[in-house]
Amino acid sequence: MAEYALTTPLTDEAVEKLRIGDRVLLSGVIYGARDAAHKRLVEALDRGEAPPIAVEGSVIYYVGPTPPRPGKVIGAAGPTTAYRMDAYAPRLMEVGMKGMIAKGKRSEAVKRAMVDRTAVYFGATGGAGALISRCIKKAEVVAYEDLGPEALRRMEVEAFPLTVVGDCHGGDLYLEGRKAWEGKA
């Protein structure tokens, strides 16, 4: 297990060296989007429209934060469960998305697309909303404001603690990690 400090946008070269179990501290711009925002992003792409984010090399964080207190950047901002975005993720990888941050298992189609398109799936600690909020230095809604907690957000993060849970070589920590520890309790 290696440790890396990475900055977005991610390159193929940066993604290729990552292996499941590696720890990453991620900095730079990431985009926060979940169910409804993904649906709209993919619909926009299918209509041939330019998406409201810089997709090339982008990292999308599946998050729906609590409202910020006055003077705060953001509220609690931990990851949501990824499988609900499985229907949309391969389409976004087609147009250059390189990373996803969330929690939980992915579909075979998503894992295949990660291999084909050289992309990575980072796990953030679910439920650690307060801890993660400290890494988010700036946050603004850039599209779909009507969706409330589900609006599309641009976030600037510093040293966001992540684990590589799916790599571009077909590795899946949800399978491998469990296999390694089955029957060991």
Add this chain to the structure above:
Amino acid sequence: MRVIQAGQVTEALTRLGIEKAYKIPPDMLRCFDAALATEKSETGREILRQIQENAAIAAQGEVPYCQDTGTAVIFAEVGQELKVEGDLEAAIQEGVRRAYTDGFLRKSILADPLRRRNTGDNTPAIVHYALVPGDRLKLSFGAKGGGSENMSRLAMLRPSDGEEGVKNFVVETISQGGANACPPLVVGVGVGGNFEKVALLAKKAALRSPEARNADPYYAAMEEELKERCNRLGIGPMGLGGTVTVLAVNIEVFPCHLVALPVAVNVNCHADRHGEIVL
């Protein structure tokens, strides 16, 4: 007849709702300490350390523990010798509304399951009433996360499936969905009753303290056995592999029909926000 004002219910519930979103109960914190001491995977220990740090940051009262501040679930036990002056149901809903609005909590409730418009204040809370002896009102509150709720299951087993059938169903539920439910988990199991009763039992069990064992030694032993079996699955903290998948398995039971063996598993994440008010 003892009399309380509905407004007292609103005030108490507002306070409790906000407090629980920021301060994870002490029984959960003790379970995290125990989990860190027993977890064998380094990745698992790192996740548990993050969970502990998160709890400490949230307890300062600026940022909630988890961004999913949940569905408000309330078990209201109303003493038969108590009169609530005013509208109890409205008072409970107002308490929840204020907690989620004044406490800067996320509003996750949709007015309609298919048309999906947000109600904007996290109401309605889901309230279950019971009439009980006495002149008190007891409100058991849980802010129940949606991700773990989605991994919950119910089955109408055959009586011949017996104890093994019930235990296998619980382990199978955690095996299939545990990784997605933000482990380490508190697993609520209902056994008996009928179709709707068993789900309520599982919910009660999921919101019970992870440190409280079933009063019946037969079920208390089953709780311990199921905890061990779930932890042998290897799922680990956040599903990344490890030896602590569940912090506790809580079982609640009820008599049932002779042809039936209902079982329900309500999964709760490590953001197990539960508390009580007695008025």
